Amino acid sequence: MTVLAAVDTTTTLGGGETVAFWVLGPIALAGALGMVFSRNAVHSALWLVQTMLCLGVFYVVQEAPFLGAVQIIVYTGAIMILFLFVLMLVGRDSSDSVVETLRGQRVAAAVLGIGFAGLVGAGIARATRGLPVVGLADAQGSGGNIPGIAELLFTKYLLAFEVTSALLITAAVGAMVLAHIEREPGSRQTQKELSRARFLTDRPQTLPGPGVYARANSVAAPALLPDGRTSLDSQATGIEAQEVDQMPRPTGRGQLGSPDAALGTLDPAPEGTDR
């Protein structure tokens, strides 16, 4: 059968496939380079998604529609989203350091990479010159790609398939063990204990809110006490308290006019600053 098939096979591919390759190949390369060179890890993940989508199209073009779908669903859909989840968990601003731990490592890696790419690329190009395109029409039979894969998977590769299930279960259990945080039993406080602890402090009630003025309702504006002093408790932590008179005027109230004009007090707002 192989001999018969080899007689009428060609080495060149169709025109549509050529166009698809020359459009998507550079895009896949750009995605890979962008992943390596972008400083932000989230950008790296998105560049990698681009490369993976291009590879999925390549699979579909190369008579592997099942793998193409799995590539898009599992790789770009599940694995990359998992990457993004973990990136958000560990803090996406934990950007890469630019310090080289080993001196000259980047240059050495670049030289090594160019050399490796040249060597392997040239070797493959020479070794596979005139590689015949047998095609999968004979191997798949009349059922198409997915029945062909299923038949092989459940006959010839059945043992590997079963071992894969053990691998997946082990991975799931391992991930649970690694990501689990053990809490001391009984260390979690109940609602009753929390409220009792709160009433034993000096201030059982909640803290006062920030002050609301005619010209400012920012959280930076301190609340006034009955005797005219400002309440230190009303200020949010981490925000510097500001003088109410120095605060910028509220904007976006064109239909109401300037708040100063409405109150008829103090200095009118300069023309053109308030809409």
Add this chain to the structure above:
Amino acid sequence: MTLTYYLVLAAILFTIGAVGVLVRRNAIVVFMCVELMLNSVNLTLVTFARATGTLDGQIMAFFVMVVAAAEVVVGLAIIMSIYRTRRSASVDDVNLLKY
């Protein structure tokens, strides 16, 4: 155009992934580079399946995808637990075994 173009593209993608593993310091990005290397090998397997006219290459690519999924799950869990103890996702900060 012949099938060689696909193989050369896969080789270049593999090289970029390998260089990324060597150069990048963020453990998550290093993982992404490993994923790129696995993907380029998958492209090679699919191309050879088509060249030889058998489906075995596609089956192998399928198993590579399954193993990659399991590897990512465990690897990201390890990175999470390292981040919890060291407050960093950089591979340079995981040097306790060095001294």
